[in-house]
Amino acid sequence: MTDATTARLDDWAKKQTAAEELIPLVGRLYRENDVLLTLFGRSLLNKSVTGMIKAHRYARHFLGEELDIQITHRIVKALSGLNLAPARIDLGRLIEKLDDPNADVDAFLAAELAEVVQSQSGKGEVRDVVLYGFGRIGRLLARILIDRAGGTGMRLRAIVVRRNGENDIVKRASLLRRDSVHGAFDGSIVVDEENSTIQANGTLIQVIYSNDPSEVDYTAYGINDAIIVDNTGKWRDEEGLSKHLACPGASKVLLTAPGKGDVKNIVFGVNDDAILDTDTIVSAASCTTNAITPVLKAINDKFGVRNGHVETVHSFTNDQNLIDNFHKGSRRGRAAGLNMVLTETGAAKAVAKALPELAGKLSGNAIRVPTPNVSMAILNLNLDNATTVDELNTFLREVSMHSPLRNQVDYVTSPELVSTDLVGSKRAGVVDGLATIVDEDRVVVYVWYDNEFGYSCQVVRCVAKMADVDVPAFP
Known part of the structure; x- marks a missing residue:
């Protein structure tokens, strides 16, 4: 040697x-x-x-x-x-x-x-969090909250679901334990069927069965002043989401889908200052809106965006069919694992709810593709000021490292990068610097995003802000 x-x-x-x-x-x-x-x-x-x-x-x-x-x-x-x-x-x-x-x-x-540094170290009040719905996003939110148990000022207290058979809780615990995309849960999970609880590491989660959001008495489980995170997407307006607030023990609601009507759509890092103490219903917008809005804000602040088009290449989701069958939406009835499916997205227009200066400037469309997770947004923009590939990439890299958007925007230059490499990314969007195209004032920027985990991290940041436990960052 x-x-x-x-x-x-x-x-x-x-x-x-x-x-x-x-x-x-x-x-x-x-x-x-x-x-x-x-x-x-x-x-x-x-x-x-x-x-x-x-x-x-x-x-x-x-x-x-x-x-x-x-x-x-x-x-x-x-x-x-x-x-x-x-x-x-x-x-x-x-x-x-x-x-x-x-x-x-x-x-x-x-x-x-x-x-x-203070004379007496002390945590603030711990806020109860309830997950209403336990699908893809719900289970990832659970993993994040369990992983951070003991800190953050938030504790996962319960999940609310519809009962699907006698062994419902066992199956839900199994889905939390194993995930085909994100891998095995890091820790131990113990199910108590008699008391309808799941203990995941040090977190005891009450499983509550209900068919309607207004039927639950959370105080009966020792849950008070809770933030209800609605992962179902069934109710998106203030009237529907207000059903949660009728429940004893519930005080605020966060929707993990685009809100309708007067519901505030929040992209954390961009307009989270719009969350007021008096707000009881807030939306965390969509995964795509969270991925593109921080990048668009950065580019618009630096170069100005005249107009543009956003094309999303999105992994298939549960609302599509595995094989050809009837679907209320156009084209989504065709087999998700076999086809690229052209569909619509409201993400481009939704950007304006978080970034009003881009209202009416963006169009958008989406293509669903046969991958289970990680998507890409292609930003085709016309700028007010011309630039170069080096200048734009240097700027976006700096944004990812030192700007207030550094927790939302990442930047990569790996020549072999593919979608599976981004599974588990905690950022809302990841700029692929090697794919950037610039022709004076016309630019194309490619933004990867883990449409499940990256979005879930943004949701948790919103919950922390609503719970008033969003701690300061140093230096």
């Missing part, structure tokens, strides 16, 4: 040791202080040893080189000794400010994080 090989193995062993020591520190800060640590937007919570090392390799996209995990370990160890208030702390951006790796870390952190 050469000296170079030995050195590489020693370096890897040191990284493993640092990662092994980091993992419990990250978890403890989250559980005890509600402090979520990230690395250039990537959460470090519940990472494996190799996942932790990989996150530090990812930092080279921002720093030009791999981030030394031992420096991160020093920072996190020092953080664990502070009395921190709830916050999101980006270690990557924090370390960027540390000019000297050998500097006094305690003094550095005291100066940078003065606002989150």
